[in-house]
Amino acid sequence: xxxxxxxxxxxxxxxxxxxxxxxxxxxxxxxxxxxxxxxxxxxxxxxxxxxxxxxxxxxxxxxxxxxxxxxxxxxxxxxxxxxxxxxxxxxxxxxxxxxxxxxxxxxxxxxxxxxxxxxxxxxxxxxxxxxxxxxxxxxxxxxxxxxxxxxxxxxxxxxxxxxxxxxxxxxxxxxxxxxxxxxxxxxxxxxxxxxxxxxxxxxxxxxxxxxxxxxxxxxxxxxxxxxxxxxxxxxxxxxxxxxxxxxxxxxxxxxxxxxxxxxxxxxxxxxxxxxxxxxxxxxxxxxxxxxxxx
Amino acid sequence: xxxxxxxxxxxxxxxxxxxxxxxxxxxxxxxxxxxxxxxxxxxxxxxxxxxxxxxxxxxxxxxxxxxxxxxxxxxxxxxxxxxxxxxxxxxxxxxxxxxxxxxxxxxxxxxxxxxx
Numbered sequence: 001x002x003x004x005x006x007x008x009x010x011x012x013x014x015x016x017x018x019x020x021x022x023x024x025x026x027x028x029x030x031x032x033x034x035x036x037x038x039x040x041x042x043x044x045x046x047x048x049x050x051x052x053x054x055x056x057x058x059x060x061x062x063x064x065x066x067x068x069x070x071x072x073x074x075x076x077x078x079x080x081x082x083x084x085x086x087x088x089x090x091x092x093x094x095x096x097x098x099x100x101x102x103x104x105x106x107x108x109x110x111x112x113x114x115x116x117x118x119x120x121x122x123x124x125x126x127x128x129x130x131x132x133x134x135x136x137x138x139x140x141x142x143x144x145x146x147x148x149x150x151x152x153x154x155x156x157x158x159x160x161x162x163x164x165x166x167x168x169x170x171x172x173x174x175x176x177x178x179x180x181x182x183x184x185x186x187x188x189x190x191x192x193x194x195x196x197x198x199x200x201x202x203x204x205x206x207x208x209x210x211x212x213x214x215x216x217x218x219x220x221x222x223x224x225x226x227x228x229x230x231x232x233x234x235x236x237x238x239x240x241x242x243x244x245x246x247x248x249x250x251x252x253x254x255x256x257x258x259x260x261x262x263x264x265x266x267x268x269x270x271x272x273x274x275x276x277x278x279x280x281x282x283x284x285x286x287x288x289x290x291x292x293x294x
Numbered sequence: 295x296x297x298x299x300x301x302x303x304x305x306x307x308x309x310x311x312x313x314x315x316x317x318x319x320x321x322x323x324x325x326x327x328x329x330x331x332x333x334x335x336x337x338x339x340x341x342x343x344x345x346x347x348x349x350x351x352x353x354x355x356x357x358x359x360x361x362x363x364x365x366x367x368x369x370x371x372x373x374x375x376x377x378x379x380x381x382x383x384x385x386x387x388x389x390x391x392x393x394x395x396x397x398x399x400x401x402x403x404x405x406x407x408x409x410x
Contacts (some may be wrong), residue, residue: 044357045350046345054357055407062357077363077398078339084332084349094318139384149361172407181318230318233311240305247300257303261311282313 014247017273024103028112031104031116032070035060047085049092050105051211053165055172061240063139063167064089065218069159073144093225095141095280097261101212102268107167110210114204115251122206123253124213129264132220140217166200166211170195210249214267223263225266230282233260233272240276249273324378340399364394391403 013021035050043055048061064085071082092100101108104140139161149159162168173189174197180188187194195278203210212219226232246256249270254262256271270275279291336346342362347355355361373380 018373019360045348045354057407062353067356069355070361074339074361074398078337080337080352081341082332082349083328083335084353087325087328087330087332089325091322091329094321094325114360121380149363176407224404225318225321228313228317228321230313230315230322234313235305235310237305237310239307240308242303242305244298259309259311261313280312282315282318284315 013087013249013273014275017249017275020269025109025112027103028106028109030108031237032106032258034104036108037175044065047088047145049088049100049222051167051216052105053160053162053168053171055162055168057172057175059171065165066159066162067159069140069144072141073147073149075145076148087290089221091221093229095230097226097229097267098219098222098265099229099231099267101216101266105212105219106160107170107216108209108266110170111204111209111211114201115204115208118220119205121208124207126253126255126264129220129223131214132216132223135215136217136220138219161217163193164196166196169197170200173197174212178286187273190235208253209266213252219266223265224264226261226265226267229261232280232282233267233269233277234280236276244276246271246277323366341394342401342403343401347402351400351402355400355402355404358404359406360401362401363400364399 004079013190023111031050035048036054036056037060044062046061047064049064051065052059052061052063054062054066065238067085071080071085143160147160173193177187177189180186189197200211207213220253228284228294244257246260249255250267251268251270252264254260254264254271256277260271260277269279272279281291332349337349337350337352339347339352341347341351372384
């Protein structure tokens with residue numbers, strides 16, 4: 001389809017958009033220091049709001065998905081409500097939706113870095129995002145509820161989602177395996193997990209954030225808040241020249257030109273480069289206020 | 295960057311997507327209350343040292359393989375050899391051994407990395 005707008009190709013990213021693009025990797029690196037702080041081992045009793053394996057030797061918080069699956073596995077024995085987990089996720093979700101996915105998640109950052117390899121990217125249909133809810137309900141809640149602490153493939157004390165999680169393979173399995181190889185004890189990580197890790201790294205080169213878009217149960221959960229979170233993106237019709245820079249910049253394949261606060265968005269704010277989409281906070285009187293100065 | 299062509303769309307007719315303050319605020323407030331309650335909450339799960347485990351101790355037990363299940367507490371293996379007396383003693387001891395009153399408990403001192 002030919003673009004009917006003559007100035008479409010000439011439209012350049014706004015200063016705010018350029019600034020956000022420059023700053024985002026540094027913010028992600030800064031958060032890496034929070035999630036990977038070795039001094040924070042005592043914080044393992046508190047679930048984080050990002051996808052990050054608590055078996056990583058340097059992890060400081062507990063993985064919310066691992067904690068949720070453990071609570072589900074505990075249900076046949078004793079009924080416990082995860083107040084802390086629900087509170088953290090509700091607070092983070094209501095405040096920013098999936099903003100933490102785009103700006104704070106270490107696993108998302110790894111995928112962003114892998115996506116920088118100049119290879120032609122594959123576009124995914126929007127419906128693949130619903131797989132995240134299948135993973136959330138099936139692997140994180142139902143399967144541990146049925147199997148208890150046995151995972152797939154059956155084993156003791158291993159939750160299914162942890163058994164299959166590429167973040168666990170990358171952040172915990174890989175360091176442990178490297179240590180074991182250096183000590184001359186061979187490769188201890190299971191073939192299944194090694195295969196999952198290799199597939200994940202391979203696919204992250206060709207698909208932007210494959211884990212976040214297809215499988216991440218935490219991203220799926222936080223994205224549900226995108227429709228009413230305090231921080232959100234607002235469309236300004238007066239600024240729109242139909243150049244479609246917003247949609248062209250979106251690495252997640254969201255149809256930003258139609259609707260932006262949807263479940264497929266990780267709030268990387270790349271779309272705000274056109275100037276017609278503005279990051280803002282909802283306020284009680286005035287409808288919303290710009291979140292960032294221009 | 296490859297520019298995606300614009301489909302026929304009238305910006306004036308598009309939803310502004312401005313969010314209302316109250317739903318987000320109420321949800322965030324509930325989140326704060328739940329977080330506060332969670333930090334102070336004592337679970338029904340016992341600790342090895344006695345007393346109830348707090349929620350943070352329980353989560354820490356998940357991450358450090360610190361959960362102990364009564365169903366997994368195994369009896370000592372039978373004695374080797376053909377000594378019938380030793381076998382009888384072992385069987386009597388097993389019969390007399392009291393079943394644990396707990397189903398699951400938390401070892402707060404556990405430091406084993408999760409077997410992920």
